[in-house]
Amino acid sequence: MVSRAPKRPxxxxxxxxxxxLPPPGLLDSPEQVIxxxxxxxxxxxxxxxxxxxxxxxxxxxxxxxxxxxxxxYIKKISENSFExxxxxxxxxxxxxxxxxxxYAHYLLHRGKIHSMPEGEQILHRNGERNPVEYQxxxxxxxxxxxxxxxxxxxxxxxxxxxxxxxxxxVSKEALKYHLETLGxxxx
Ligand SMILES: [Zn+2]
Numbered sequence: 034m035v036s037r038a039p040k041r042p043x044x045x046x047x048x049x050x051x052x053x054l055p056p057p058g059l060l061d062s063p064e065q066v067i068x069x070x071x072x073x074x075x076x077x078x079x080x081x082x083x084x085x086x087x088x089x090x091x092x093x094x095x096x097x098x099x100x101x102x103x104x105x106y107i108k109k110i111s112e113n114s115f116e117x118x119x120x121x122x123x124x125x126x127x128x129x130x131x132x133x134x135x136y137a138h139y140l141l142h143r144g145k146i147h148s149m150p151e152g153e154q155i156l157h158r159n160g161e162r163n164p165v166e167y168q169x170x171x172x173x174x175x176x177x178x179x180x181x182x183x184x185x186x187x188x189x190x191x192x193x194x195x196x197x198x199x200x201x202x203v204s205k206e207a208l209k210y211h212l213e214t215l216g217x218x219x220x
Contacts, residue, residue, distance in 0.1 A: 035192040036218040057090050058113070060140055063175040079185070080202040081177050083132045087117060093139065095132075097121035103152035105131035107138050115139055115146065126204045131155050133173035141168060174211045177203050183212070194219060 060066045071077050087095045092113050100120040108116045117135045119128045134155050161167040190196035198205045209219050
């Protein structure tokens with residue numbers, strides 16, 4: 034069971050202000066990504082469709098392949114073109130976290146991608162020490178588990194971790210870790 038965290042204060046001056054959005058390759062926070070694709074009409078009501086987010090981006094190509102021990106990779110093809118690959122043999126929820134992690138590299142570490150190894154094993158609980166990888170994992174967690182979807186899943190499941198993970202389409206381990214960082218008590 035998951036216990037509810039104390040309510041967070043609402044930031045002042047953050048009402049229904051319309052903000053111009055940058056093009057998809059320049060989004061730089063999970064909130065911006067969600068807000069952008071919400072406006073694009075993607076269904077973000079129960080889970081975040083990271084596959085569609087990647088597939089609809091003209092700068093990205095998505096491939097499913099047998100990557101052996103690796104989870105995923107991102108490869109620079111040309112100046113504004115990248116390939117993201119994910120291990121086709123993994124569970125869909127694991128693939129989704131891996132994809133969100135590579136997508137984070139694309140948005141946050143674009144200039145470093147050419148020097149990254151082609152293929153990586155991703156820690157799905159953020160025990161990562163390398164700051165670039167830590168940042169990508171954090172971004173992936175926040176993108177796939179935004180606060181309002183987590184709250185909705187919590188209410189609908191009465192705090193049942195398995196049901197919450199199922200509706201958010203993330204692994205129980207990734208959800209548990211994320212909830213703990215938000216201050217929920219997970220037993
Ligand atoms: Zn990485």
